[in-house]
Amino acid sequence: MPDLGRAALVTSLLLLVYSFTVGSWAAWRGRRRLAESAQNALLGSFAATLVAAAVLLAALARHDFSFRYVADHTSRELPLGYTLTAFWGGQEGSLLLWLLVLCGYSCAAVLTARRAGREILAWVVPVLGLVGTFFALLLVFVASPFATQAAAADGAGLNPSLQNPYMAVHPPMLYLGYVGLTVPFAFAMGALLAGRTDERWIVATRRWTLAAWAFLGVGQLLGAHWAYVEIGWGGYYAWDPVENAALMPWLAATAFLHSVMIQEKRGMLKVWNVLLVALAFGLSLFGTFLTRSGIIQSIHSFTQSSIGPWFLGFICFITAGTLTLIFWRLPLLRAKTRLESLVSREATFLYNNLLLVALALTILWGVVYPLLSQLVTGQAATVSKPYYNFFLHAFGLPLLLLMGIGPLVAWRRASLRALGRTFLWPLATAVAAGIALLALGAGSSRVGVIAYTFSIFVLASILLEFLRGTAARKALGDSGWLGSFSSLIARNRRRYGGYVVHAAVVLLAIGVAGSSAYQTVRETRLHRGDSMTVAGNRLVFRGYETSMASNHRSIRGLVDVYRGNNYLGRLKPGKNQYFAEDQVSNEVAIRHDLLTGGDLFLIADQVNADGSIDLKALQKPLVNLIWLAGIVFIGGSLIALWPDAREERRLAARYAGATASL
Amino acid sequence: MTVALAVGAVLAVVCVVLVALPFLREPKPHDDRLAVPDEVEQRRLSLAEDRDRALAALKELEFDHRTGKVSDDDYRALVAPLRRKAAEALRALDLRAERTDGERIRTGGNR
Numbered sequence: 065m066p067d068l069g070r071a072a073l074v075t076s077l078l079l080l081v082y083s084f085t086v087g088s089w090a091a092w093r094g095r096r097r098l099a100e101s102a103q104n105a106l107l108g109s110f111a112a113t114l115v116a117a118a119v120l121l122a123a124l125a126r127h128d129f130s131f132r133y134v135a136d137h138t139s140r141e142l143p144l145g146y147t148l149t150a151f152w153g154g155q156e157g158s159l160l161l162w163l164l165v166l167c168g169y170s171c172a173a174v175l176t177a178r179r180a181g182r183e184i185l186a187w188v189v190p191v192l193g194l195v196g197t198f199f200a201l202l203l204v205f206v207a208s209p210f211a212t213q214a215a216a217a218d219g220a221g222l223n224p225s226l227q228n229p230y231m232a233v234h235p236p237m238l239y240l241g242y243v244g245l246t247v248p249f250a251f252a253m254g255a256l257l258a259g260r261t262d263e264r265w266i267v268a269t270r271r272w273t274l275a276a277w278a279f280l281g282v283g284q285l286l287g288a289h290w291a292y293v294e295i296g297w298g299g300y301y302a303w304d305p306v307e308n309a310a311l312m313p314w315l316a317a318t319a320f321l322h323s324v325m326i327q328e329k330r331g332m333l334k335v336w337n338v339l340l341v342a343l344a345f346g347l348s349l350f351g352t353f354l355t356r357s358g359i360i361q362s363i364h365s366f367t368q369s370s371i372g373p374w375f376l377g378f379i380c381f382i383t384a385g386t387l388t389l390i391f392w393r394l395p396l397l398r399a400k401t402r403l404e405s406l407v408s409r410e411a412t413f414l415y416n417n418l419l420l421v422a423l424a425l426t427i428l429w430g431v432v433y434p435l436l437s438q439l440v441t442g443q444a445a446t447v448s449k450p451y452y453n454f455f456l457h458a459f460g461l462p463l464l465l466l467m468g469i470g471p472l473v474a475w476r477r478a479s480l481r482a483l484g485r486t487f488l489w490p491l492a493t494a495v496a497a498g499i500a501l502l503a504l505g506a507g508s509s510r511v512g513v514i515a516y517t518f519s520i521f522v523l524a525s526i527l528l529e530f531l532r533g534t535a536a537r538k539a540l541g542d543s544g545w546l547g548s549f550s551s552l553i554a555r556n557r558r559r560y561g562g563y564v565v566h567a568a569v570v571l572l573a574i575g576v577a578g579s580s581a582y583q584t585v586r587e588t589r590l591h592r593g594d595s596m597t598v599a600g601n602r603l604v605f606r607g608y609e610t611s612m613a614s615n616h617r618s619i620r621g622l623v624d625v626y627r628g629n630n631y632l633g634r635l636k637p638g639k640n641q642y643f644a645e646d647q648v649s650n651e652v653a654i655r656h657d658l659l660t661g662g663d664l665f666l667i668a669d670q671v672n673a674d675g676s677i678d679l680k681a682l683q684k685p686l687v688n689l690i691w692l693a694g695i696v697f698i699g700g701s702l703i704a705l706w707p708d709a710r711e712e713r714r715l716a717a718r719y720a721g722a723t724a725s726l
Numbered sequence: 727m728t729v730a731l732a733v734g735a736v737l738a739v740v741c742v743v744l745v746a747l748p749f750l751r752e753p754k755p756h757d758d759r760l761a762v763p764d765e766v767e768q769r770r771l772s773l774a775e776d777r778d779r780a781l782a783a784l785k786e787l788e789f790d791h792r793t794g795k796v797s798d799d800d801y802r803a804l805v806a807p808l809r810r811k812a813a814e815a816l817r818a819l820d821l822r823a824e825r826t827d828g829e830r831i832r833t834g835g836n837r
Contacts, residue, residue, distance in 0.1 A: 068730035075741055082745065094760040100748035108741035115737055183762040260768075263775050329779060329786075474796045475786060476804055482797040532793040539792065718774040 066131060069119035069210040076112035076163070077200035079105040083193030091186035091257070099186045103174055106189060109196060110167035117164050120157060120209050124148055130215040133157060139221040139644035141615035146227045152235045153226050155356050155371070156209035161236070162352065163199040165243040170196065173247045173272055180251055180268035181260060181719075188254035195246050198378050206371055221615070221644030230290035237283030238310055242348040244276025245313060248320075249345035252338050256389045261334060261396040266324055267715060271705055273324075273341075277317040278701035284310050285694040296650025296667055298585070298682045300690065303452040305431045309351030312424045312431075316344035319420040322413045325558075329475065330410055331400035335390065336417070338397065342386040347424070349379050354431065405477035412470040416463060423459040427452065457511055461518060464573055467566045468494075468522035471529045489528055494521035512581035519570045519577075526563045526570075533560075553703060561704025568697035571689045575661075578686030587669070591676045599683030601664055602626040607675070609636070616640045618651070621668050621677045625655060637666040637679070661688045766822070773819050780812035 087102030089095070120133070124147050129135040137150040137157070151157045170192040174185060203209070248269040255265035287307065288300040301307060320340040326333050357372030390397070403411060430447040437445040472486040498517035506513050530549070537548035537555075553560045586598040590605035597603070606622040620638035624631065635653035642649065655664040662685040670678035743750075763771065787804055790796040796804070 065730055068734050071734050072737060075737060079741060079745070090760070094762070096758050096760045097748040097752060097755065099760055101745050104744040104747055105741075108744045111740060112737055115733060181763065182760060186760055262768075262771060264771075329783060331775075331779065472795065474790045474800070475783065477800065478795070479797050479800050482795060482800060485797075486795050529793075532795075533789075536789060536792040714778065718778055719771070 065119055065123060065128070066210040066212050069116050069123075070204075070208065072112045072116035072119065073200065073203050073208070073210070076109045076116065076167070077197065077204050079109040079112060080167075080193050080196040080200050083109065084190045084197050085193075087186070087190035087193055091183075091190060099189065102189050102193070103185075106167065106170045106174060106192060106196075109200075110164075110171045113160070113164045113167045113200075116203075116210075117151075117160055120160060121148065121151060124150055127219070128215070129217075129219055130212050131209075132211040132213045133209045135213065135216050135219040137219070137222055139219040139615065141644065142219075142222055142227075143614065145229075145232065146222055149226070149231045149235075150222050152239070153222055153231070156203070156207045156211075158235070158239075158356060159199060159203055159207055159371075160209050161239055162243055163196065163203060165236075165239050166192070166196050166199060166246060169243055169247055169272075170250075173250070173269075177251065177268035177272070180254070181258075181264050183258040184251065184254045184260050184265055184268075186254075187257040188250045191250040191253045191257075192246065195250070198374075202371055202374060206374060218644060221642060224616075224640065224642045224645055224647050224649035225294055227642075227649075228290055228294045230286055230294070234283060234286040234290050237279050237286055239283075241276050241278075241280025241283050241310070242313065242351060244272060244279060245317060245341075245345045245348045247272040247276065248341050252341045253386065253389060256338065256393045259393065259396060261393065263328060264719070266328065266337075267719075270324075273317065273321065274701065274705055277314065277321060278698070278705070280310060280314045280317065281697055281701075282694060284314065285691070285697070289691060289694075292687075293652065293654065294649075296652045298652075298665055298667060298680065298684075300687075303430070303449055306351075306355050308427050308431050308452075309347075309354040312427055313344045313347035313351060315420050315424040315427075316340055316347055319417045319424075320344060322420075323417050326410045326413055332403070332410070333414075334397040334399060335394065338390055340417075340421075342383075342390075343421075343424075346379060346383055346386075347428070349375070349382065350428075353379065407473065407483070408477050409470060409473050409475045412466055412473055416466045416470065419459045419463045419466070423455060423463070426455040426459070430455075460573075461511070461514055464515065464518045464522060464570070467569065468518065468525040471563065471566075472525050486528075490521050490524035493524040494518070506582070509577075509581035512577045515573050515577040515581075519574050522566060522570045526567055529563060530560070554708075555710070557706055557708055558704050561700050561702070561706075564700030564703055565697055566700075568693045568700055571693035571696060575686050575689035575691075575693060578662075578689070579684040582685050584683040585680070586682075587678070587680045589670075589672070589676050589678050591674075596679065596681065598664070598681040600627060601632070601681075601683065603635075603666070603679070603681060605677055605679065606634075608638075608671070608677075615644060616642045619671055620651070621666075621671070621679065623653070623666060623679070625664065635664070635666050637668040639668060639671055656688060658688075661686045661692075663687050770819065770822055773815055773822065777812060777815035777819060780808055780815055784808045784812060 083102045083105040086098055086105070090098035090102055120131075122128075123131045123134050124138060125144070127134065127138065127140055127147070133154060133156050134150075137154045138147045142150070152161045174189060174192070177185070177188075180188065248265075251265040251269045255261055284307075287310070291302070291307075292300040317340075320337060323333050323340060324337050327337050353372065353375035357375055403414070405411065430451055433447050434444045437443065468490060472483070472490065474482065494517050497520040498513060501507075501513050501516055506516065530552070533552045534545060534549045537552045538545065542548040542551045584599040586596055588596045590596060590603075592605060592607050595602055595604040602625070604624045604626070606624055609620050609622060611618045611620075618638060618640050620636035623635045623637065625633055625635060633655065635655055637653040638651050640649045640651055650667060653666045657663070662683065665682040665684055667680040667682075668677055669680050672678065784805070787796060787801065787808060791798075791801045
């Protein structure tokens with residue numbers, strides 16, 4: 065079987081090299097059949113990679129320890145679910161997943177994005193082939209998942225942190241996001257290579273960009289929740305370099321999703337949009353490099369390897385190639401119009417873009433600086449939480465405010481009178497809320513109060529947008545309030561889906577501000593019968609219980625929770641001892657309060673031989689709004705992604721004659 | 727091992743056929759050039775984008791005016807140039823279509 069896996073990967077590599085080289089030749093010389101053949105090679109590479117993935121999955125399911133990858137990342141007693149998710153638990157499997165998703169995306173994109181036009185599509189194929197070739201090369205020559213050994217009696221097991229249900233969805237989601245950004249990049253480069261810088265590449269990739277961005281966002285939130293329930297330090301985001309690696313391309317893609325609207329509506333920012341697409345893709349490559357190269361110390365970086373220089377070389381090649389291409393095509397990327405006013409919707413999008421990119425770049429500097437200082441001075445400098453928090457406040461809070469301002473400002477220009485009218489209610493609501501918060505004692509955190517006040521302003525402006533829009537649709541003759549409301553959304557899904565996503569970001573901001581600026585932390589050693597109090601909750605330690613599972617032994621502290629005299633229930637923080645991995649994991653206990661949105665979070669820092677426990681208790685107000693934000697985010701993304709028949713008809717009429725397969 | 731061999735063989739055949747398919751389907755094509763829009767079609771596309779942009783902007787302006795986001799003064803100042811732009815794009819597209827039809831009739835060809 066490993067031979068089949070290796071053969072499938074070599075086949076995939078050959079097909080990708082073919083689609084890159086022959087596809088480039090065909091696009092350059094304008095050869096139709098060769099271009100079709102190169103496109104078919106992409107389809108073939110997907111089939112071949114699928115076979116390779118099936119071989120690895122079968123080896124995992126059969127505990128075939130003659131595969132070094134299976135022996136290194138699983139054990140006989142590992143439950144089947146985690147055994148299968150070990151597919152992406154190690155470096156070689158992750159790279160295979162990258163390639164599989166890339167080939168799948170490539171096929172789907174070239175088969176469905178016909179509005180891009182033949183001459184652009186002919187260049188998209190070799191760009192996708194080039195990226196695929198790089199990953200296939202790594203898998204064939206540098207990090208093969210099909211390396212074999214004399215079959216061991218048992219495997220080394222899976223890192224305990226990865227033995228969590230979130231591992232079934234978090235990495236694939238992130239990869240769907242990371243890899244998905246290749247599609248808009250390939251179409252942008254295809255448009256530049258073909259010399260066709262009109263809107264076709266944007267129209268063809270609109271949904272792909274949105275889907276990749278949504279996957280990346282959901283993947284990060286799932287990762288945050290995994291960190292919250294599994295890692296056991298009481299938080300969900302630690303500015304870890306690998307966490308940042310996913311955040312940076314998401315920020316760049318968010319900027320692109322906004323600025324591309326300016327190009328569609330005003331024909332401006334063509335250079336900026338191509339740069340943003342390239343930045344998002346480059347950062348997604350950089351993210352994979354950070355996670356997989358072993359260059360950084362991180363809780364998420366599960367591997368040490370030699371693929372770093374390859375990645376670095378490829379990132380440099382892509383960056384240099386992209387910049388050269390943009391420079392070459394600059395004359396074709398001139399804007400048709402200019403910004404009419406600094407007080408307009410497009411201007412607020414521009415400010416939002418600058419802040420998003422500034423935030424992404426400052427995070428990038430925070431990640432890169434320790435690596436550079438290690439390289440230059442031999443000692444790694446540390447960039448820690450205060451650095452990131454400073455820039456999050458400096459750029460994030462104005463971004464939050466802009467989310468409320470943007471929808472209230474008209475395109476092109478807005479007069480003071482119109483602004484006064486549209487801003488009145490959101491502003492009044494926000495000021496009243498800010499005063500009320502101060503009166504309620506929220507002033508202990510200045511940033512917290514500002515974040516809440518801005519959040520209320522954004523929510524009020526979104527609500528007003530929906531109300532005014534629905535009223536306008538009703539006045540135009542739509543039947544009833546509900547009918548007008550659904551017609552409002554159906555007629556402009558991207559705008560109103562975007563507002564729902566904005567509401568999700570507000571929920572996220574409220575959750576983050578509440579759970580970080582206003583959290584309470586207590587730590588103490590408790591003997592049996594001792595108690596401690598945190599944020600009004602009395603915690604009584606009752607002793608321990610132990611149990612055995614197939615691959616680990618569990619020990620749990622029994623902690624009864626009271627509020628006043630009311631018994632609220634028993635929490636069981638503790639630890640797991642994993643046999644094959646010879647590792648101990650922290651197993652936290654959480655009590656959710658659905659009414660307040662807060663959590664009581666218990667960590668057994670130390671299980672002591674004398675029967676006592678070192679207990680850390682955190683009260684995290686509003687933290688559950690962060691997870692609720694994830695659901696709202698998915699809802700908003702789906703609204704924006706949902707096909708719009710009216711728009712489809714309009715585009716079909718516009719591109720009639722210019723669309724067809726190769 | 728037999729299954730692996732069989733799967734490998736099927737994969738290899740499928741991939742070779744896929745790559746060769748365009749040449750197997752059309753061994754001697756009438757025209758093997760990659761059909762790309764000519765200058766006339768490019769111009770039409772550009773005009774169609776301008777027309778759609780202007781019409782979408784007009785629609786948005788009307789709606790923003792109705793919801794109170796655009797004042798009456800702003801509306802009056804913005805609507806005229808947008809209407810002019812939309813009309814220009816529509817007129818240019820009509821002229822181009824007439825010219826193309828005329829050429830087709832003269833040459834007796836079908837595009």
